[in-house]
Amino acid sequence: MSVTRVVVVDDAVRMPELLGSGDGVLREVEKAFPAVDILVRGNRITLTGDEDDVAAATGAVEELRDVLGAGVPLTPDVARESVRMLRATGASASAAGDGAGASSTATAERPAGVLSRSILSTRGRTIRPKTQGQAAYVHAIESHTITFGIGPAGTGKTYLAMAQAVAALQSKRVNRIVLTRPAVEAGERLGFLPGSLSEKIDPYLRPLYDALHDMVDPESIPKLMEAGTIEVAPLAYMRGRTLNDAFVILDEAQNTTREQMKMFLTRLGFGTTMVVTGDVTQVDLPGGTRSGLRAASEILSGVEDIAFCHLNADDVVRHRLVSDIITAYAKNDESDAARGPRPTGQRRRFEREEQR
Incomplete structure (x- = not known):
């Protein structure tokens, strides 16, 4: 009717x-x-x-x-x-x-x-979660000591974590922000990079800098880094440290090994919040090396005060095609898994020799 x-x-x-x-x-x-x-x-x-x-x-x-x-x-x-x-x-x-x-x-x-929930208002703009999955992720960060944000590119894992970190620093809930990620190349070998240590690691940490520049006055960033209020460092430099009263973000965690992930998580000190972000479908580790992010999601599942937030293609806030691309690749991966491993060219050659 x-x-x-x-x-x-x-x-x-x-x-x-x-x-x-x-x-x-x-x-x-x-x-x-x-x-x-x-x-x-x-x-x-x-x-x-x-x-x-x-x-x-x-x-x-x-x-x-x-x-x-x-x-x-x-x-x-x-x-x-x-x-x-x-x-x-x-x-x-x-x-x-x-x-x-x-x-x-x-x-x-x-x-x-x-959608009306505000995380951070800065530089004339307000940062908000744009999907229900992102809102759940933001809530998990606020209510847990350690939060894992796992999902594909464009779901705001790093950006929202950075907004929460800056908000925590501005409200004096923490004394400093520590940003880190493993120095692993995305399928390419760039060789040795020239320059000082900071210049060598800068390409790996650039996504963190980009998010930081969106939320903090660029002119104040060098002063904050010089004072140690904001620290950006490769994961290798975390060993042996205890991080108290800090907001710590580990980005691209799918490229950590099991041992590196354990080392990072045990840096946790009093008054510290940790956020670990990564995409388990984009692992750039050498063949045969198991991702520390995958291992952590199995080992730490169910541990009190640790949250696992799984974002998906519905939470992508980049161009609409990004969500479609992620969905298409996921379907292709499922069909490949159903067909089983494909024989290599060398194996087929051996099989033909055995038939002669």
Whole structure:
């Protein structure tokens, strides 16, 4: 049965913001609910179609209105994520039943609450989680001493950890920030790099510097590093240290060995928060070497005050194609695993010789 619902925007001045630049936000809603006819006139949005579809589309428009009211600029990406979160919330609430627990869960996971949460306001911009997975990751960092952020490129693992570190330093919850990562090349051998030690390790640590420059005044960074308030160093320099009252981030942890990971985690001192980030699908260690990140996720699972957050393609906040690329590679890896290992050319040659 066809029904019609109307969403009224009280502040007509904000109507263009709700629709988005070039009606980009509205187009995302239309794309998500193709069976619903959406008509905009003045400050009224009229939705017509099947009752269930119209109810869902109306909920999405009203939620976007609340997201905008919470001070979050609306973009097509925000609209797409809001619809996805609402659908996931509805599915989990349906599975849980119609009891009070289900409604409280739905309220806690509303996009307006997740997307409007501010981690850090700096240099004229506010850093917020942009997906439900990112919000859970941020909450885990705030409530655990050690947090592992595991997921593909573009999910904000390092960036959000850095924002939490800067926020902790500004609020004086820690006295310093320590940033580290293993000096492992991504499948290429660049040979010996010229220059001083800092110049040699700079290419490996550049992603950490990039995130840091987004959140701290670039002119103050050299002074903070000279004073030891911010330290950027290769993982090899962590051995023998005890890190107290610090926020420590280990990036690209999939390229640590089991021994390196154990060494790093045992640097933990009093008043310190540790965040370990990595992508287990992009290991650059020599063949046969097991990733320390994989080992840690098995060995430390279930240990109190250690959280494991697994982000996926839905949490990618780079170009939309990045999420599609990650999904395509994951499907290909699954098909390769189902077919089993492929024989090498040398093995086939030996087999032909045995048949003669």
